[in-house]
Amino acid sequence: MSSDDELAERLRAGDEKALRTAYERHGAAVLYLAQRLLGNRADAEDVTQVTFVAAWTGRDGYDPQRGTLLSWLLGIARRKVVDRLRSAARDDRATETVRTQLAPSDDRETPERIVDRLVVADELGRLPEEQRRTLELAFYDDLTHPQISAVTGLPLGTVKSHIRRGMASLRRRWEVDGAAFGSRSAGPSRAL
Amino acid sequence: MQHLDPDRLVLLALSEEQEELTESDHLAQCAGCRRDLDEFREVAGLGAECQDVHDLPPPPERLWRAIESDIGRTRVREAPVTDLAERRIHRKPSRRWAPLIAAAAAAVLAIAGTVTIDRVLDGRRTETVTARATLSPLPTVSADARGSVRVLADGEMEIDVSNLPLTTGFHEVWLLDPDDPTKMVALGNLSDRPRVVLPVPPGTDLNRFRLVDVSDEPHDGNATHSGNSLLRGTLTS
Numbered sequence A: 001m002s003s004d005d006e007l008a009e010r011l012r013a014g015d016e017k018a019l020r021t022a023y024e025r026h027g028a029a030v031l032y033l034a035q036r037l038l039g040n041r042a043d044a045e046d047v048t049q050v051t052f053v054a055a056w057t058g059r060d061g062y063d064p065q066r067g068t069l070l071s072w073l074l075g076i077a078r079r080k081v082v083d084r085l086r087s088a089a090r091d092d093r094a095t096e097t098v099r100t101q102l103a104p105s106d107d108r109e110t111p112e113r114i115v116d117r118l119v120v121a122d123e124l125g126r127l128p129e130e131q132r133r134t135l136e137l138a139f140y141d142d143l144t145h146p147q148i149s150a151v152t153g154l155p156l157g158t159v160k161s162h163i164r165r166g167m168a169s170l171r172r173r174w175e176v177d178g179a180a181f182g183s184r185s186a187g188p189s190r191a192l
Numbered sequence B: 001m002q003h004l005d006p007d008r009l010v011l012l013a014l015s016e017e018q019e020e021l022t023e024s025d026h027l028a029q030c031a032g033c034r035r036d037l038d039e040f041r042e043v044a045g046l047g048a049e050c051q052d053v054h055d056l057p058p059p060p061e062r063l064w065r066a067i068e069s070d071i072g073r074t075r076v077r078e079a080p081v082t083d084l085a086e087r088r089i090h091r092k093p094s095r096r097w098a099p100l101i102a103a104a105a106a107a108v109l110a111i112a113g114t115v116t117i118d119r120v121l122d123g124r125r126t127e128t129v130t131a132r133a134t135l136s137p138l139p140t141v142s143a144d145a146r147g148s149v150r151v152l153a154d155g156e157m158e159i160d161v162s163n164l165p166l167t168t169g170f171h172e173v174w175l176l177d178p179d180d181p182t183k184m185v186a187l188g189n190l191s192d193r194p195r196v197v198l199p200v201p202p203g204t205d206l207n208r209f210r211l212v213d214v215s216d217e218p219h220d221g222n223a224t225h226s227g228n229s230l231l232r233g234t235l236t237s
């Protein structure tokens, strides 16, 4: 699997296959974000389309030093969603819809939260297999360390270190790439 | 000051164990450990939500095709149309293609199932020419690549090319609207021949679609312009 750096380089060189790789890797996440924010599949597909076209025409603007390819794509998608909601509001036919869409009733469903979730999920998918399995048992199945040890047959100490390292990786990625950090000032002095 | 052990912070964040009193005291005083715990809690919460997104279905393939076709269009738009027009002014008029030595036999080849007719021109054709163009190489193509085009009164277009770069795909001929190069008409391919005759679809407005474009197309099953133009020239009557 080629790294974001490699992909970025190929993108900048105008290699269309690199965009295809980015699409295969992150198209589903972009579509998910758009659908969550717009609440409608057809519009979400449109946004996904314009997002990848914009990524192609604006490929010189991607800097791997400043974030992963996924967070860059999700950032473009968010702007495209906002554009779409604004133009819908201008059309005036959907003002009411826009208002309800911009104020989601479930406050966990802010755009930031969705982006954070996609970023953490992406990082989880990049962890070494055993680390990832261990964390999934803790997150999804709510198993304790001893239970995970029993299920997997891994020594308790190994489970502990998998979870500690895995959590540290997820946290690092979230700090670098998460919307919550991206939209505020990045760094350790996060407002509590 | 004794900070909380990272293993311990993770256990607390996962709500697997409860804070001891001494730990609560420390957390109340130590902003660093408090932030660590808060962030691990946040990550644990996000981690639990990952179940919803960890195996998202891939978007439909038609979405990719739409992206690909939009990109093909932007690349054609990026190709320097005006630049070519300037280059043509400084270029000496290209030598009219010399009359061919009468071919021993004019092979007429109609390929079943396609509208393309390849024909070896034998010099005896005397059709009226309604428009012509001199094709010049784009900046990325070697300077000796060239071509000439004649549109005949019967609606066919003769194209004569030389020194085109080799391709692993094929060379395709297009008519573009220079005012909006995303609009174009595909005429057919050169089939590795230096000279072909292609029918112009009836009704094509050659005042609008006056920019002749020869492109390098990969065998990717994508019918849109690859964006890789080799030669261009404007039809004049």
Ligand SMILES: [Zn+2]
Residues within 6 Å of the ligand: B002, B003, B004, B026, B030, B031, B032, B033, B034
């Ligand atoms: Zn501390």
